[in-house]
Amino acid sequence: MSEEKSLNFLEEIIDADLKSGKYSQIVTRFPPEPNGYLHIGHATSIVLNFGLTKKFGGYTNLRFDDTNPVTEETEYVESIKADVRWLGFEWKNELYASDYFDTLYEYAIKLIKLGLAYVDDSSSEEIAAMKGTPTEPGTNSPNRDRSIEENLDLFQRMRAGEFPDGSRTLRAKIDMAHVNMLMRDPILYRIKHAPHHRTADKWCIYPMYDFAHGQSDSIENVTHSICTLEFVPHRELYNWLIEKLEIYPSRQYEFARRNLTYTVMSKRKLLQLVNEKHVSGWDDPRMPTISGMRRRGYTAAAIREFCDRVGIAKRDNIVDVGLLEFCVREDLNKIAQRRMVVFDPVKVVITNYELDEEMIHSENNPEDPNGGEREIPFSGEIYIEREDFMENPPKKYFRLAPGQMVRLKSAYIIKCEEVIKDEAGNITEIRCTYLPNSKSGNDTSGVHVKGTLHWVSVKHAITAELRIYDRLFRVEDPSSEEGDFKDYINPNSLQVIHGAFAEPSLKTAKFDESYQFIRKGYFVLDKDSGTSGIIFNKTVGLKDGWKPGS
């Protein structure tokens, strides 16, 4: 914390602006369109915008960019607010571009009166045809030189609802030969007879992004309007409108959007995954959405840490999802209580164990001295992991094998004496003896074993469903592959284990609390848990340092 970290390019700009006295405080905004759920890319923007004002002084608004009523819904507004809060940020003002529709309309009138905007009767196709291409200039619309009076009249009638959708637009009068396509008389307003989620039927004309975003920034006195690289060409128009309208000069700055390996990040693609049922919903734990990651068990602290570690810059990037997983493990290792769960059980009978049962004690978290202990019932019949036993083990196999000894976590050392199989040769039972004087915390046996296994007492075990997730796509960058990105979906991204055996304390597992299933990974209770049973989502596995055969 006290360590001097170098500033990223935005921090340098802000630092200079503050030092020069250009601003006494900075104002940023997080401007989502309420037409989808937030994802890890948005988290980058949230952490950036809120982080900047926290660091340099000032505040951040949450502003919904709700200028397109046909795609936007209140459901999304609510999920976005919940996600931002969950990430740990609180906005100064909750605002909507639709709050400014009256002002924006006045701005349009002003532009018309300045002779800088006109009503165009051309169709969408005609406008596209007259637009030119990046290498060829466009041509002027036949309506480009209408009188100010006629434009005023027509625009007012557009607002009054006299014209059908698509019949007319309001366009800025700039330059149809401009090298920047966005400056070739961009559309400012279009007719949409559609109810808006907030203004209902008040309007039938709606401003376009370019005539709403910068103006909203300006109205809110946003000092640094931060967006992603694809808006670089918009900056010229952003500044042109501010200049002509003579309004508060917010400034736009762009950074490279965040990409992650083995997933897709565009809202369009994510929506497709949801609609076509490749995932169970926006909050499917395999989704890179905030809600998906939350359900998966990722913590807000881990996501914030990830964003900080990655940093920001202006070059295209694709961050290794392994870094995100590292941040998750790093956080969870400190806070997750340890529990024992056997995924694929095989029965072990301890032939010389004479008690009916006993309670043993185990620490909840070796990383947390104040984490306390819990009791776990132990008995002469336990389950261990089928993969923790091998009849013919390779060298350096520290687990159970004929004649070999292992420690049962927090309990005793056992030795494998006999293997029982069915007719088909499957192992049905492993017979062991235990060292009575090897009890954890009281070990006087003098025996040292290399391996420690997790286990669950047969008669005390409870069953649980486990949902194990793998990456959603088989390739690092599905969007850059040939063909449809959906061709690269990993068919095995969800594996369900139905009959796992868990220690009884997990019966009272709490939502939003992470557990480390010892030697297996981090898990969190899923919302589908209920009367039919408890269900856990695998958040992320433990780092696995064991390579068989070495």
Added chain:
RNA sequence: UGACCCAUGGUGUAAUGGUAACACUACUGAUUUUGGUUCAGUCAUUUAAGGUUCGAAUCCUUAUGGGUCAACCA
């Protein structure tokens, strides 16, 4: 056959004309009642060619490579 943005280990980000570094990954080893954690270490980097300079990742030129722009989406 245009304009604009970008180019540093496998990945991400620093170095702001003065010894190319940090993190993740990978690999070694030590510790360990989780083959986890922790600790120690190793491998690995300036797209290319010119130029300016005592000195260039940094400034200039050109080339190459990647990205963006022709929605009544944002």
